[in-house]
């Protein structure tokens with residue numbers, strides 16, 4: 503398969519591996535937002551969080567927790583962002599699901615998304631649409 507992350511898993515593309523086990527790989531992002539920016543991926547290829555089984559996802563999340571703790575302790579940062587982009591419109595460039603762990607430093611200047619407010623009655627309309635699709 504022509505997937506960059508599958509090639510990293512197989513060793514065809516080199517990476518700085520932070521952690522590896524039977525199911526999960528964590529490695530440094532090649533273009534870090536902050537030093538230590540780590541990607542955590544399942545070794546099986548899934549395009550989106552909707553496709554991965556609960557079992558496989560739970561293996562990945564277990565390692566997200568482990569790496570998060572190590573980032574805090576090892577890099578002496580107070581916090582980190584965990585983020586997953588799903589779909590091209592959401593900024594997903596590599597179609598092999600991955601969690602971004604971005605270490606945060608006080609005053610690092612990183613701004614997250616701007617937020618708005620719901621207009622009158624809008625929240626209920628949105629709520630109905632989401633709940634009707636379960």
Ligand code: 5GP
Pocket residue numbers: 506515517518529530531532533534541586587593594595596597
């Ligand atoms: P996305 O935008 O899909 O959520 O994130 C993909 C991430 O993969 C980007 O942050 C990008 O820097 C990283 N990336 C892309 N290609 C490579 C690569 O060959 N090696 C590593 N280590 N990271 C990569």
Ligand code: ZN
Pocket residue numbers: 503505506507508509546547548597598
């Ligand atoms: Zn893949």
